[in-house]
Amino acid sequence: MLIQRATELGAKITVEMIKDLLDELDGKAVEWDTDKAETLCKEMIRKEDYIVFHYVNGAGKVVGLITIAETESLYAGGKIGLVQELYIVPTLRSKKLGRSLIKKAIDYARMRKWNRLEVGAPAYPEWARSKAFYIREGFKEVGPRLKYVL
Template sequence: MIQIKKCTLDDYDIVENLFKRLINEIIIKTTGDPSLFSLSDTREAFNQGLEQGIYSVFMAITGGQTVGFISMCESFSLYTDGRFGIIQELYVLEDYRSMNVGGELLKFAVDYGQEKEWKRLEVCTPPIPEFERTLRFYKKNGFSITGGKKLKIMISE
């Protein structure tokens, strides 16, 4: 049985461990360039996001072990007719994949979004062959491709 628990500040070390595994997988599957991600201020960002209520994190626990997590934030846009959620991170330990842990986290995220009265839930995954399994996972769980590419510009370090 999979239990979903809302994270608190005390859960940082567990989430950080899973987050680092996620980032490592992304780096390995993409460019191999570890400088793409900054891991130096994650505790501060985690604490600030939770304290300000702009970042919500939930852990999947089975057999007394945390095996995955999902994080979300709220956004607002005219194209969505108001408030919507964005999945920022989703990770499941490799040994627990294809065991419905990710599906349970997504189901929980949809229920959470309904409680928050979000219009939709969005997620971004790299559009490269190395993430085809991830793309199939999201499609299997009801997500549809909307197109476009994610771009960024750094405005502070």
């Protein structure tokens, strides 16, 4: 297995996996325009500030991914990375693939000289394992994140 940075050619599988993640988080199929999402994903991948790493198995199949957005903040003293999505196919969870993707993200963050890597983990009881995973991997709690949908 190997972890590689996705190119535009990987947009389709990236979109499929993120759709699976969103369905899982929501508990039902979410409304999703796959064609629009794939076009947007290709545009984002072309930029240096949106990074997708795919975890590829020995058969060449993508079985996990992590997406990171580079941004800046005063509170963090400059550039940071935001983990947007982390997804492993359900049959391969608890096999350390997530840990490998986080390590890749941390290595990338250090190479880019970011000051920190942040992630929002669901605070609901049914997602306690996700939060525990990030804490186990060295993330610290800094409070909940909120969003305003425009």
